[in-house]
Amino acid sequence: MATPDLLFGLRNSFYLGAYQAAINNSDVPNLPPEEAVERDSLVYRSYIALGSYQLVINEIDSSAPTALQAVKLLALYLSGDKETAISSIREWLSDAAITNNPILRLIAGIIYMHEQDYNEALKHTNSGGTMELHALNVQIFLKMHRSDYAEKQLKIMQQIDEDHTLTQLANAWLNLAVGGSKIQEAYLIFQDFSEKSQMTGLILNGKAVCCMHMGRFDEAESLLLEALNKDAKDAETLANLIVCNLHLGKSSSRYLSQLKLSHPNHMLVKRAASAEDNFDRAVQSVA
Template sequence: MASPDPLFSVRNNFYLGAYQTAISDASSLTGLSEDQKLERDTFVYRSYVELGSYEMVLSEIPADAPPPLAAVRQLASYHKAGPSPSSPVPDALEAGLSDGALSSDPTYLYVTALLLALSVQVMLSLHRPDAAERQLRAMAAIDDDATLTQLAGAWVALAAGGPRVREAASIYQELGDRFAWTPRLHAGLASAQACMGRWEDAEAELLQAVEKNPKDPDSLANLAVVSLHLGKPAGRYLGVLKDVAPSHALLERRAAAEEAFDRAASGITA
């Protein structure tokens, strides 16, 4: 009979997003082997990264830490500096894959894939689809079937537009059917539906997203936009969005447009 896994609670709470609980559970564990202690510490520091405690992680994990902790240190460094196309962290992690010990370490592989995915988002936001495609190829070379690789592929396909939008829709549909439909997947599929002019289908996906998480900012913002295209009132969604994410890009662009209109109108009436 297999012995109980002492790290089950820590690992499970981390995957569920209960980061503080994972940290608390880890602090009460005793009698662990050296390998188990390393895995415990890795999940603890990954939890602190998710909670935004980047400085604490950087101060407690030395630069010469074992590969799993070194990868988490790199992740904290990347988040502390803020996503940037000039950040050396993704390239450093990718280069480390040539090391046999690192290329077989699951935490190192996870962090590398995560940062490459973030780099894809940065490149797309800078309107550099060519650079985003290169990062996507690097991710596919590591693991073509990984969820992060599939998601990044959907982002790139959506940005490319045209016939590739159907490719993005298929990716979101497959991920939702294979695993579980989350607000993020509903919102992604809705974006693809909107790009194809299927506004009613996009609305249906987004309504499912807010049913799962009524405070998801991107779902609320997309619902406001889709509602306008359908000739429906969007005020309710914008009001909730203002409460949960007052600095959301949609609200900032809307405020800037209203200010520009007011300036133009005052010039005419003067």
């Protein structure tokens, strides 16, 4: 007889971006030690997703299991201490005793994906082993514009568990990347999540991006404003609002200012700065 999955609800909350709900509902009694570590890693990653890096750095000490130490490195990396995080992750990945730890490999993949070093990320994630690693592979391949490889990863996930939340999300990401008639399929996946789960910024952004692809910018804007009400500093929401407002012929300067303040290294901020520099140079050459 199959044992109940005590962390099912917690995992789903985390995957769908309901980070506070994941934290609030993390008191699961009678967990075996291995599952307790997974529970703690999901809770700390939820705090990271909410921007509480220092809490994670302070709470995880050197006696914590490898998985939690890896999560602490992600908090260090995102808080700005990139050099320490990357040198530590390199050192740990070279240690044969812990190099196969799935959460260590996952965090390595996330950090190297942030660094846009996709080949290095895949060295640690490509062999899979968990649904999260497979889902991260899909994201990495899409960043590399290799939807063919992303599709192969999705098929592996579908063979393991077609109804898994991460399989459904990966399917929606791939559909968005492929475009065309697949956009409607992606929209229906996010719509299904919004009917069954707590409405989160992740789901609202997913639906909004589908709407923008389909030219439904008014609908996209209302979804994004709802997401902004949930988290006024969310990078994806702000970036999507900037793009949406440009298509609606509205000013997006306020959202760009917010994005610059809260996420100065965001790709859209860098692109805007580069465009401004080029414009200034062009003006000076004509003046």
